Amino acid sequence: MTTTQAADVTVTPPRTAPQPVEPFPRRLVVPMVLGSVLNPLNTSLLAVALIPIGVAFGAPPSDTAWLVSALYLACAVGQPVTGRLVxxxxxxxxxxxxxxxxxxxxLLGAVAPHLGVLVAARVLIGLGTCAGYPASMALIKRESARTGRSSPASLLAALSFANQVIAVVGPTLGGFLVSxxxxxxxxxxxxPFAVACLVLGLVSLPREPRPVPGTPRERRRIDLAGIGLFSAALVSLMLFLMAPATGRLWLLGATVAAGVGFTLRELRAHDxxxxxxxxxxxxxxxVTYARQLLTGVVMYSVVYGLPLWLEHGRGLTPSQTGLVLLPMFATAMVGTVVTRRQxxxxxxxLLGSALQVAACVALLAVHSGTPVVVLLVIMAAFGLPQALNGLANQNALYDQATPEQIGAASGLFRTFMYLGALTSSAATAAAFRTAADTPGLHALALFAAACAALLLATVVAEIALRPRIGRPPAPSAVPGPHAR
Structure with a gap:
């Protein structure tokens, strides 16, 4: 072969097999789940401790209620703000x-000398627990984009399972801790939970890459005016829900004013x-946010309202009350495990809201002499819909939120849950105005049943309308700019 011929020979480099994309890192699962459950844990853990705290400080229920409301306020405002920061x-x-x-x-709650310091401790805990869930959803969305795969259903189920189970088992755990x-x-x-999250977060969570100078992400600024107006609107609304009265209607006026200001500000803001x-x-x-609110109303009416009746109207101890609520944990676990891959x-x-209506109606037959076994069956009936509704709402949120706003959307998702919780607190206070007696329990059950029925109606309406929405337009029809 001559030199010219040799030069014409093209050497084809050997083909290399495409590198497989690393699946979702398993090391992230534990810190994600642990961080996200701190919020429902602290929300439900206090349910059976309010009476002992009131006795210790000589405080009436109207004062100890601030331990619940302070965390709700901190979380409802802090969740979307923290999500935006994520x-x-x-x-x-x-x-x-x-x-x-x-x-x-x-630590502050462990040494609090009076109720005011204890309320401050709850605010700190509320703000601290705001980061876990938005951070977890952002990590899942990011890994989904990196791998080019849809989110692992089992991972979303793990988050929903952990949050639902902790919310249900919290009063039981609280009863044992108090006793x-x-x-x-x-x-x-x-x-110990905070130390574990800190260590696992430092070791496992990926560092955020530095933004490239001149890119939109590098130029992004925090919208402090928008956050302030949003917080003012939400706090005034929640303060009204905590104690609705004619003399406090000015709070609703403040909510509207701050809400209008917030909307105008956000429409003009660059970021x-x-x-x-x-x-x-x-x-x-x-619609998902509205369903999350209704789900929260029903769940927290049971988690906070029922223990009051069990201890006062039924005469049970805090630990016994926790045991009666335990079947909710079992059925919530079964419901999530069975349906986790769907x-x-x-x-x-549809199934979850229908079961909620049935369980709320069953509470109307409960009285001070109802056998404990009947109460256990009713609690078991409440657990399954909490698992089904919680997982369905979370999956809907993940699919409907954009990757750029998944943190803020996830935080707002939790905010609607707390709006539901505060609504249930107002309903509980109205039902148990003089005492946590059986007529009050029945009134609370009717309110919860109405909310569950409204949730069921939204699902039935969407199922009924879906064939029409998906039907192709007639040949003569001209689709408008908002056609789906």
Whole structure:
């Protein structure tokens, strides 16, 4: 072969097999689940400790109720704000800051000399627990984009399972803690959880890459005015819900004024805290928020209202009350495990809301002499719909929120849950105005049944309308700009 011929020979490099994409890192699962459950744990853990705390400080129920309301206020405002910060600065930083705040709140509650300091501890815990869930949802969305795969249904189910189960088992755990170590244990239990989150977060969570100078992400700024107006609207609304009265209607006026100001601000902001244009056009996400609110009303009416009746109207101890609520944990666990790999939303919501209506109606037959075994069966009936509705709403949120706003959308998702919780608190206070007696329990059950029925109606309506929505237009029809 001549030199010229040799030069014409083309050497084909050997083919290399495509590198497989690494699946979702398993090391992230434990810190994600652990961080997200701190919020429902602290929400439900206190349910059976309010009476012992009131006795210890000589405080009436109207004062100890601030221990619940303070956390609700902190979480309802803090969740979407923290979620927005997650979108801006990444999950890791906010996760670690949240763990520190939870630890400080638990330590402050352990040494609180009076009720005011205890309320401050609950605010710290509430703000600290705001980071776990938005950070987890942001990590799942990010890994889904990296791998090019849809979110693992089992991972979303694990988050929903952990949150639902902790919310249900919290009063049971709280009963044992109060009986065995006193009411301060519901605060000190946060210390080992906070340390675990801090260590796991430092070791496992990926660092946020530095933004490239000149890119939109690098130029992003925090919309402090939008956050302030949003917080003012939400706080005034929640303060009214905590104690609705004619003399407090001015709070609703403040809510409207701050809400209008917030909307105008966000429409003009270059980088808004919440993009109200995108949110307003996302009707399915708005419906999911409404369903989350109704789910919260029913769940917290049971988690907080029923223990009051069990201890006062039925005469049970805190630990016995926790045991009566335990079947909710078992059926919630079964419901999540059985349906964890299914991504359907409407089917779960249809069954879950129907079961909620039935369980609420069953409470109308309960009285001070009802056998404990009957109460256990009713509690078991409440557990399954909590699992079904919780997982369905979470899957809907994940599918409907954009990757750029998954943190803020997840935080707002939790905010609607707390609006439901505060609504249930107002209903509980109205039902048990003089005492936690059986007529009051029946009134609370009727209210919860109405909310469950409304949730069921939204699902039935969407199922009925779906064939029409999906039907192709007639040949002569001209689709408009908003055609689906």
């Amino acid at each position: 979108d801006t600065y990444g999950p890791r930083r906010l996760y670690l800051v949240g763990a520190v705040l939870v630890g400080l709140g638990g 065995g170590a006193g009411w301060r244990a519901v605060f000190t239990v946060n210390l 808004p805290f919440l993009d109200v244009r995108v949110l307003g056009q996302n009707r399915p996400l708005l 991504r359907g939303v409407l089917g779960r919501l």
